[in-house]
Amino acid sequence: MALTAEERAALAGLEEQERHLRRGATLQRERDRVSELFILSKGIMMSFVLLDDGSRQILRFLFPGDMLAAANLVYREAPEAIVALTDAIVCPFERDALGALVESHPRLAAVILMHHQIERVALTDRLAALGRASAKARVAALLLEWRNRLRNTDKGISTVFTLGLTQEEIGDATGLTAVHVNRMLRQLEEEALISRKAGRVTFLDERGLVRAAHYIDRHDGLDLSWLPPGR
Amino acid sequence: MALTAEERAALAGLEEQERHLRRGATLQRERDRVSELFILSKGIMMSFVLLDDGSRQILRFLFPGDMLAAANLVYREAPEAIVALTDAIVCPFERDALGALVESHPRLAAVILMHHQIERVALTDRLAALGRASAKARVAALLLEWRNRLRNTDKGISTVFTLGLTQEEIGDATGLTAVHVNRMLRQLEEEALISRKAGRVTFLDERGLVRAAHYIDRHDGLDLSWLPPGR
DNA sequence: CGAGATTTTGAGAGCCTTCAAAGGCGGTGG
DNA sequence: CCACCGCCTTTGAAGGCTCTCAAAATCTCG
Numbered sequence: 001m002a003l004t005a006e007e008r009a010a011l012a013g014l015e016e017q018e019r020h021l022r023r024g025a026t027l028q029r030e031r032d033r034v035s036e037l038f039i040l041s042k043g044i045m046m047s048f049v050l051l052d053d054g055s056r057q058i059l060r061f062l063f064p065g066d067m068l069a070a071a072n073l074v075y076r077e078a079p080e081a082i083v084a085l086t087d088a089i090v091c092p093f094e095r096d097a098l099g100a101l102v103e104s105h106p107r108l109a110a111v112i113l114m115h116h117q118i119e120r121v122a123l124t125d126r127l128a129a130l131g132r133a134s135a136k137a138r139v140a141a142l143l144l145e146w147r148n149r150l151r152n153t154d155k156g157i158s159t160v161f162t163l164g165l166t167q168e169e170i171g172d173a174t175g176l177t178a179v180h181v182n183r184m185l186r187q188l189e190e191e192a193l194i195s196r197k198a199g200r201v202t203f204l205d206e207r208g209l210v211r212a213a214h215y216i217d218r219h220d221g222l223d224l225s226w227l228p229p230g231r
Numbered sequence: 232m233a234l235t236a237e238e239r240a241a242l243a244g245l246e247e248q249e250r251h252l253r254r255g256a257t258l259q260r261e262r263d264r265v266s267e268l269f270i271l272s273k274g275i276m277m278s279f280v281l282l283d284d285g286s287r288q289i290l291r292f293l294f295p296g297d298m299l300a301a302a303n304l305v306y307r308e309a310p311e312a313i314v315a316l317t318d319a320i321v322c323p324f325e326r327d328a329l330g331a332l333v334e335s336h337p338r339l340a341a342v343i344l345m346h347h348q349i350e351r352v353a354l355t356d357r358l359a360a361l362g363r364a365s366a367k368a369r370v371a372a373l374l375l376e377w378r379n380r381l382r383n384t385d386k387g388i389s390t391v392f393t394l395g396l397t398q399e400e401i402g403d404a405t406g407l408t409a410v411h412v413n414r415m416l417r418q419l420e421e422e423a424l425i426s427r428k429a430g431r432v433t434f435l436d437e438r439g440l441v442r443a444a445h446y447i448d449r450h451d452g453l454d455l456s457w458l459p460p461g462r
Numbered sequence: 463c464g465a466g467a468t469t470t471t472g473a474g475a476g477c478c479t480t481c482a483a484a485g486g487c488g489g490t491g492g
Numbered sequence: 493c494c495a496c497c498g499c500c501t502t503t504g505a506a507g508g509c510t511c512t513c514a515a516a517a518t519c520t521c522g
Binding site: 077098226 | 280
């Protein structure tokens with residue numbers, strides 16, 4: 001997407017500070033008092049909520065370039081926890097910095113709105129998957145999602161990638177138990193859709209995997225042409 | 232929230248046109264070519280997706296004041312269908328109208344961003360419910376959600392309201408079958424949490440219902456103070 | 463008043479969970 | 493460099509929550 005130099009600079013202004021996080025480190029817990037947002041600059045993180053029976057629902061996996069904790073714009077207390085899955089670097093900024101950005105560069109407000117829409121649609125896809133898809137479809141969709149997101153930052157990735165998740169985490173993202181995730185992975189393997197070795201996943205039959213997952217790539221079919229031209 | 236007169240006028244500009252819809256009418260189907268967004272001005276609607284096995288997942292119920300089809304900002308083809316649950320009035324506007332609005336009234340961009348965040352958190356709550364909550368909790372949460380949303384436009388509503396949904400629709404929203412929804416409603420009734428009569432629901436024990444639903448009201452705990460003052 | 467939609471109820475099946483335990487892998491300390 | 497330890501993966505068996513199928517009862521609307 002074409003941004004003006006000035007807009008780029010304004011966005012970069014949000015990334016002036018850096019905070020380094022170790023694998024496993026917590027950026028915020030649920031109900032923490034918060035007033036900062038973040039841009040994830042390096043690494044992979046996740047957001048989740050804990051239910052009162054102790055179970056966990058992973059809401060979203062976060063990759064470089066994602067805006068984290070956007071809900072802190074409106075909530076005094078964090079509605080979700082955010083944790084680093086790998087060593088990571090985040091760039092914190094106060095929420096009024098976003099207000100100032102929007103005032104000085106209104107076109108960026110539109111860009112941010114658009115990004116949030118893409119993310120929102122991805123969220124509704126997962127909602128539909130949890131509501132209506134089988135366990136196998138949900139696990140397959142997660143694998144496809146990860147490969148596609150990893151490919152955004154590493155163009156070299158095609159059918160082989162490292163899934164840095166335990167089966168328990170896969171379960172918490174897909175609404176399944178770790179035990180059943182294991183059986184589903186095995187089944188995908190037996191059907192020759194994927195193979196696994198040492199934490200690395202290989203897509204043997206991507207077409208078949210997409211079919212099994214009912215997967216739709218939401219980074220396709222975008223139409224950004226209506227954005228007013230930059231000055 | 233305090234908007235300037237000018238900002239109010241600008242927002243009203245989005246609502247210049249009206250389109251009337253009959254109960255059951257379709258505003259857009261999945262994959263329709265689209266370039267308009269809408270503000271719902273009257274009535275109740277819903278958005279949903281159809282899965283390839285024919286099942287339906289209701290994504291969101293839409294009440295007056297909601298922005299509809301915001302995803303049309305970025306997608307050429309509609310990712311979700313939108314249908315009227317009651318007779319309704321929507322105000323269509325082209326997506327570049329939103330671009331123009333944001334350029335002339337940057338503060339409104341921040342307001343819109345904030346609204347989207349509230350909605351996004353509501354969506355993640357439902358995601359967690361579908362992933363991890365029991366059928367009874369999901370149905371109870373839907374009832375609470377509807378009462379609260381209806382109360383936004385009709386302050387007179389307290390513990391009695393009309394749920395204008397079939398049990399099949401409740402099922403499609405909660406990821407259950409109509410048959411099981413029926414049993415869960417009955418169970419809530421037997422536990423004296425609600426009563427039902429002629430399509431009207433009464434909350435007999437709201438505290439107990441909130442507990443059963445693990446419900447969190449996301450319109451609480453908002454902090455909008457950081458918004459730059461209007462000029 | 464009749465037809466279709468919706469709600470209700472029962473019985474049986476299946477997907478996924480729970481519980482349990484063994485095997486594998488990496489990491490740490492001696 | 494090896495042994496040990498904890499975490500993760502894998503596998504089996506049994507149970508339960510929710511689904512499917514089916515049919516009757518009730519409701520709504522023309």
